[in-house]
Amino acid sequence: MELTDARWRKSTRSGPDGGNCVEAADNLSGVVAIRDSKDPVGPVLVFGSDSWRAFVTQLIERP
Numbered sequence: 001m002e003l004t005d006a007r008w009r010k011s012t013r014s015g016p017d018g019g020n021c022v023e024a025a026d027n028l029s030g031v032v033a034i035r036d037s038k039d040p041v042g043p044v045l046v047f048g049s050d051s052w053r054a055f056v057t058q059l060i061e062r063p
Contacts, residue, residue, distance in 0.1 A: 001046055006033055008040070026052075 006025035014021040014037070021037035032052040034045045047055070 001031070001033075003028070003033055003044060008035070008037075010037055 007027045008023040008025050010021050023035050023037045025033040031046050
């Protein structure tokens with residue numbers, strides 16, 4: 001999958017020191033890409049938009 005147009009952004013819960021951060025690119029058609037901000041050229045996980053939305057919804061609704 002081509003990710004050159006991905007606009008990466010860090011989690012709003014990431015600290016200012018750049019520690020253990022997750023970055024997401026949700027500007028891609030039909031998918032959301034996730035990577036480790038400490039390794040921007042490393043592996044990327046890609047999820048279908050609907051699957052990602054369901055995952056995030058479960059996190060938000062969790063007691």
